Amino acid sequence: MASTAFTHPQAQPQGARSFFGKLNGPWHKRALQTFTIIVLAHWAEHLVLAYQVYVLKWPVHEARGVLGQAFPWLVHSEVLHYSYALIMLVGIWTLLPGFVGRSRAWWIAALVIQFWHHIEHALLQGQVIAGRTLFGSPIPTSIVQLWFPRLELHLFYNTVVFIPMMVAMYYHVFPSAPDAARMRCSCALHPHPATN
Numbered sequence: 001m002a003s004t005a006f007t008h009p010q011a012q013p014q015g016a017r018s019f020f021g022k023l024n025g026p027w028h029k030r031a032l033q034t035f036t037i038i039v040l041a042h043w044a045e046h047l048v049l050a051y052q053v054y055v056l057k058w059p060v061h062e063a064r065g066v067l068g069q070a071f072p073w074l075v076h077s078e079v080l081h082y083s084y085a086l087i088m089l090v091g092i093w094t095l096l097p098g099f100v101g102r103s104r105a106w107w108i109a110a111l112v113i114q115f116w117h118h119i120e121h122a123l124l125q126g127q128v129i130a131g132r133t134l135f136g137s138p139i140p141t142s143i144v145q146l147w148f149p150r151l152e153l154h155l156f157y158n159t160v161v162f163i164p165m166m167v168a169m170y171y172h173v174f175p176s177a178p179d180a181a182r183m184r185c186s187c188a189l190h191p192h193p194a195t196n
């Protein structure tokens with residue numbers, strides 16, 4: 001008749017049994033893998049776009065990445081760009097508690113950069129909804145677009161979010177002993193390293 005709390009006296013810390021807790025505990029590895037594939041696929045689309053414009057010399061409007069060749073509306077739909085930026089922000093934020101120590105600092109860096117990237121997309125989306133553009137531009141324009149063109153800017157944004165994510169994941173998969181001791185997930189390749 002004992003409750004689970006008694007049968008497992010040192011069960012998981014507070015909240016670990018919630019969905020959010022599982023995502024940052026037993027499910028962290030699978031969640032991170034899935035998220036990385038999504039982020040990589042999106043970043044690859046931005047790289048293909050740049051390749052189409054700079055190497056193949058396609059006109060900017062014709063360059064639509066890979067998916068956009070079949071579905072041109074994907075590239076020209078501001079709501080999809082905004083949704084993706086939001087999903088990425090929520091994804092980074094949701095998986096943050098699983099990161100500890102050195103990896104956490106890098107993951108937070110990715111979160112901060114993605115937060116700004118998302119603000120830029122929110123501004124673009126807002127202009128479409130309002131039916132008015134900023135800065136007297138004929139097309140929706142974000143703040144940093146005043147200095148850099150959209151194609152290069154968003155390739156840059158996706159790159160500078162991706163790099164700290166990769167560094168964070170490196171330290172998460174190969175943690176120092178103190179960091180490994182605090183991890184609740186199974187992401188570390190050497191959970192109990194003998195050295196370092």
Ligand SMILES: [Zn+2]
Nearest residue numbers: 028098185187
């Ligand atoms: Zn993990």
